[in-house]
Amino acid sequence: xxxxxxxxxxxxxLAQKCNNFYLKGEKCxxxxxxxxxxxxxxxxxxxxxxxxxxxQLEKVLRNLRSEGLLPALKGWRDEYFExxxxxRALLKMxxxxxPLFGVRKYGVDINGYVRHPTLGxxxxxxxxxxxxxxxxxxxxxxxxxxxSVGLGIKETAIKEAAEEASIPFHLVKSLVSAGCVSFxxxxxxGLFPNTEYVFDLELPVDFVPQNxxxxxxxxxxxxxxxxxxxxxxxxxxxxSAPVVIDFLxxxxxxxxxxxxDFTQIVELLHVPLQSFYTYKAHLGQSQRQHQNLQGETKxxxxxxxxxxxxxxxxxxx
Amino acid sequence: xxxxxxxxxxxxxLAQKCNNFYLKGEKCxxxxxxxxxxxxxxxxxxxxxxxxxxxQLEKVLRNLRSEGLLPALKGWRDEYFExxxxxRALLKMxxxxxPLFGVRKYGVDINGYVRHPTLGxxxxxxxxxxxxxxxxxxxxxxxxxxxSVGLGIKETAIKEAAEEASIPFHLVKSLVSAGCVSFxxxxxxGLFPNTEYVFDLELPVDFVPQNxxxxxxxxxxxxxxxxxxxxxxxxxxxxSAPVVIDFLxxxxxxxxxxxxDFTQIVELLHVPLQSFYTYKAHLGQSQRQHQNLQGETKxxxxxxxxxxxxxxxxxxx
Numbered sequence: 001x002x003x004x005x006x007x008x009x010x011x012x013x014l015a016q017k018c019n020n021f022y023l024k025g026e027k028c029x030x031x032x033x034x035x036x037x038x039x040x041x042x043x044x045x046x047x048x049x050x051x052x053x054x055x056q057l058e059k060v061l062r063n064l065r066s067e068g069l070l071p072a073l074k075g076w077r078d079e080y081f082e083x084x085x086x087x088r089a090l091l092k093m094x095x096x097x098x099p100l101f102g103v104r105k106y107g108v109d110i111n112g113y114v115r116h117p118t119l120g121x122x123x124x125x126x127x128x129x130x131x132x133x134x135x136x137x138x139x140x141x142x143x144x145x146x147x148s149v150g151l152g153i154k155e156t157a158i159k160e161a162a163e164e165a166s167i168p169f170h171l172v173k174s175l176v177s178a179g180c181v182s183f184x185x186x187x188x189x190g191l192f193p194n195t196e197y198v199f200d201l202e203l204p205v206d207f208v209p210q211n212x213x214x215x216x217x218x219x220x221x222x223x224x225x226x227x228x229x230x231x232x233x234x235x236x237x238x239x240s241a242p243v244v245i246d247f248l249x250x251x252x253x254x255x256x257x258x259x260x261d262f263t264q265i266v267e268l269l270h271v272p273l274q275s276f277y278t279y280k281a282h283l284g285q286s287q288r289q290h291q292n293l294q295g296e297t298k299x300x301x302x303x304x305x306x307x308x309x310x311x312x313x314x315x316x317x
Numbered sequence: 318x319x320x321x322x323x324x325x326x327x328x329x330x331l332a333q334k335c336n337n338f339y340l341k342g343e344k345c346x347x348x349x350x351x352x353x354x355x356x357x358x359x360x361x362x363x364x365x366x367x368x369x370x371x372x373q374l375e376k377v378l379r380n381l382r383s384e385g386l387l388p389a390l391k392g393w394r395d396e397y398f399e400x401x402x403x404x405r406a407l408l409k410m411x412x413x414x415x416p417l418f419g420v421r422k423y424g425v426d427i428n429g430y431v432r433h434p435t436l437g438x439x440x441x442x443x444x445x446x447x448x449x450x451x452x453x454x455x456x457x458x459x460x461x462x463x464x465s466v467g468l469g470i471k472e473t474a475i476k477e478a479a480e481e482a483s484i485p486f487h488l489v490k491s492l493v494s495a496g497c498v499s500f501x502x503x504x505x506x507g508l509f510p511n512t513e514y515v516f517d518l519e520l521p522v523d524f525v526p527q528n529x530x531x532x533x534x535x536x537x538x539x540x541x542x543x544x545x546x547x548x549x550x551x552x553x554x555x556x557s558a559p560v561v562i563d564f565l566x567x568x569x570x571x572x573x574x575x576x577x578d579f580t581q582i583v584e585l586l587h588v589p590l591q592s593f594y595t596y597k598a599h600l601g602q603s604q605r606q607h608q609n610l611q612g613e614t615k616x617x618x619x620x621x622x623x624x625x626x627x628x629x630x631x632x633x634x
Contacts, residue, residue, distance in 0.1 A: 153573045176569040180583050195580055197573050250567055252493040256470045256514050263512055263591055266497050270587035274580055 010232060011245065011254065012261040015183075015268035018242050021191055022184035022271045053091035061097050072099050072189040075133030081105070081146070095146065096133070099190025104277060105146060108157040109240070110175065110199045111247040112142035112165070112209065114221060121251060123227040123244070124209060126164065127218040128237065134189070138237040139230055141244065142209060142219070143167070144196075153177075157199050164216055165209035167201070176200045178250060181242040181269045184276075193273050196243055200250075224253045242269050327549060328562065328571065329578040332500075332585035335559050338508055339501035339588045370408035378414050389416050389506040392450030398422070398463070412463065413450070416507025421594060422463060425474040426557070427492070427516045428564040429459035429482070429526065431538060438568060440544040440561070441526060443481065444535040445554065451506070455554040456547055458561065459526060459536070460484070461513075470494075474516050481533055482526035484518070493517045495567060498559040498586045501593075510590050515560055517567075541570045559586050 016023060047053045065073040075096040082092045083103050098105060112124035124142040128135055145160040147153065157175060161167040178200050185192040209219045222230060230236055231244050246269050248254045256262040333340060364370045382390040392413040399409045400420055415422060429441035441459040445452055462477040464470065474492060478484040495517050502509040526536045539547060547553055548561050563586050565571045573579040 155574075177566075177572040177574075178569065179563075179566045180573065180580055182580070182584065246496075249494075249496045252495065255494040256497065257472075257494075263497055263499070267499065267587060267589050267591045270584060272584050272589055274584045 009259050009261050009265075011259055011265050012268075014232060014241055015245065015265045018183045018185050018238060019268050019271055021186035021193075022268075024186075050089060050091055054093070057091060057093060061094055070100065072096055075189070077133070079146075099187075099192055102191040102193060104193045104195065104273060107144060107146045107194065107196045108153060108160060108199065109141045109196050109243040110143035110157055110161055110165075110201050111178075111243065112167075112201050112203050113247075113251075114203050114205050114207075116205060116223070119223045121224045121253065122221050123224060123247070124165075124203070124219055124221050125227065125230065126209070126211075126216045127220070129215050129217045132215060135237040135239075137217075137235075139220075139233075139235050140237045140240045142201075144240065144243075147197075153197050154199070157197070161201070163213040164211060165219070166212050167203075167209065171203060171207065172201065174201060179246070181246045182271050182273045183239070183242050183268065184271055184273065185239050187238075192239060193277070194239060195273060198243055198246060200247070224248060224251075228253075245269060326576050326578050326582070328576055328582050329585075331549060331558055332562065332582045335500045335502050335555060336585050336588055338503035338510075339585075341503075367406060367408055371410070374408060374410060378411055387417065389413055392506070394450065396463075416504075416509055419508040419510060421510045421512065421590060424461060424463045424511065424513045425470060425477060425516065426458045426513050426560040427460035427474055427478055427518050428495075428560065429484075429518050429520050430564075430568075431520050431522050431524075433522060433540070436540045438541045438570065439538050440541060440564070441482075441520070441536055441538050442544065442547065443526070443528075443533045444537070446532050446534045449532060452554040452556075454534075454552075456537075456550075456552050457554045457557045459518075461557065461560075464514075470514050471516070474514070478518070480530040481528060482536070483529050484520075484526065488520060488524065489518065491518060496563070498563045499588050499590045500556070500559050500585065501588055501590065502556050504555075509556060510594070511556060512590060513560055515563060517564065541565060541568075545570075562586060 043053060044056065047056055061073065064070055065076055068074070073094075073096055077095055079095040080092040081095050081098050081103065083090050083098075083101075093101075093103065114122045114124070116122045125139050126142055128138050128140050130137045143157070143160050143164045145156060145164070147156050151159070154175065154177065158172050161172045161175070176199060178198050180195050180197045182195045183192075185194065211217075211219070227244065228248060231241050245254065245265065249266065249269075254262070254265075259265065360370060361373065364373055378390065381387055382393055385391070390411075390413055394412055396412040397409040398412050398415050398420065400407050400415075400418075410418075410420065431439045431441070433439045442456050443459055445455050445457050447454045460474070460478050460481045462473060462481070464473050468476070471492065471494065475489050478489050478492070493516060495515050497512050497514045499512045500509075502511065528534075528536070544561065545565060548558050562571065562582065566583065566586075571579070571582075576582065
């Protein structure tokens with residue numbers, strides 16, 4: 001990193017961009033015409049259970065999709081995310097619809113890197129296929145994917161490494177879990193309160209990733225500095241930037257001595273989604289008690305749907 | 318890490334303990350009898366500048382110290398921290414007094430580690446001298462220290478590495494900047510809104526640290542698992558635990574598949590002190606404007622003193 005940054009670094013600007021919703025603060029607005037914005041959105045409390053909630057909501061979502069008004073639903077992929085509130089599974093929902101409700105999303109990302117004898121630290125990036133529904137043609141981390149129902153975290157990373165980059169088992173077994181980043185982004189598609197579990201994978205200098213599932217159109221190995229430059233361009237998927245920045249911070253390529261707003265940047269890579277959602281859920285709960293509604297287990301209001309939903313994934317417990 | 322954690326892990330309990338003040342939420346209370354608690358603490362707005370504010374406050378602090386009522390001031394060390402608000406230096410203050418005002422503190426920590434041929438990842442810990450004013454006799458990271466006026470961050474780490482552990486230059490040049498942790502702890506001494514810049518240093522298997530400044534009474538090399546166990550004991554300095562936990566997360570020894578509340582833990586290692594202090598400062602500012610007080614530059618109220626002060630350190634800009 002250059003040490004010529006003044007006042008506010010372009011890194012901080014990027015970290016802020018990834019948190020354009022988080023930084024709005026408490027103002028919570030949904031701009032989608034199908035939901036009631038006066039106070040809260042509520043699932044019909046008459047729905048008895050997980051299955052009924054899932055079916056009823058899916059019916060509505062499929063109608064909305066056929067009307068073609070919501071850009072998010074154009075990316076429909078028949079892949080379910082489980083929606084939870086405080087560890088309790090409420091329903092499962094088509095993945096493409098989750099940004100409409102601000103459902104927390106979890107993913108995995110692999111930083112594939114090489115310690116090159118002459119170029120130093122180099123990072124593999126993938127270019128997403130032009131046919132992908134989200135961020136087509138954009139540059140992205142070497143491997144990444146959302147967590148779906150039923151798979152563990154490292155398990156998902158290994159699966160994606162095989163599908164997206166044909167990483168063989170003898171290499172992927174060096175995968176190192178390295179933490180997670182969290183941010184809260186908003187786009188035309190909706191809200192992205194994302195947590196990405198990050199893994200590092202050192203690769204031999206002569207290994208070249210090969211896509212196996214048609215979702216990647218190219219791979220490129222870039223020296224750390226050039227990789228950072230790429231991340232700042234509009235050719236890079238905004239919501240993948242936090243993973244690269246975190247990687248370069250953990251490996252000493254972005255340091256507190258060089259970047260004036262280092263602590264702000266680190267903070268924006270780990271925004272308190274957990275506290276945010278838990279607090280909102282509790283707030284929703286106490287409001288429900290206050291208003292004497294029909295009982296805690298049956299009401300999922302705005303604060304639940306838009307603010308305190310989580311998509312689930314299986315974890316070893 | 319064991320995968321037998323249920324409901325809430327002992328790691329989360331420890332991360333919460335380091336944030337006992339942060340997790341109190343908005344309730345801001347100072348329990349020290351010398352400050353006015355009705356609304357705000359204000360420095361006399363007649364003080365004209367940095368030097369006058371410094372001298373006047375120091376006079377009061379020295380009196381308080383001689384009265385012996387405040388445990389924090391027993392640790393007086395004639396070492397100054399610069400107190401800033403929004404990048405503006407307000408005054409400098411005896412380091413031991415800063416917890417009484419909730420002044421943000423910055424420090425450096427070095428994780429000294431060894432890749433042992435049979436024991437795997439091992440970590441060097443230091444045992445603090447029994448004569449230290451704070452946390453005497455407790456186990457701590459291999460090297461650590463507060464940032465003082467006039468020194469850079471890596472510069473401070475290198476200086477402390479020499480003083481505390483006699484790390485020679487040919488080894489310390491492998492120091493890798495690896496980010497920072499932030500937490501907000503409260504003890505009898507006061508408030509600790511701390512940011513620690515963390516560095517990793519891989520050491521040869523045969524290197525043994527030697528203390529040079531009398532502040533360390535022992536060093537011990539522990540396998541990762543035993544190091545983690547030590548951190549959970551009352552023999553470990555609470556405010557150093559986040560650095561060890563962060564290290565073990567970054568190096569794949571604490572993973573999301575093994576610890577049920579992984580994302581909460583990572584979040585509590587990076588609490589949003591920056592937003593917290595900036596927000597409070599802006600709040601204070603707008604309140605001042607609203608109340609038509611005597612101008613922005615002269616009033617340092619509760620929100621400034623207790624909530625929005627930062628101690629400064631020189632950074633390359």
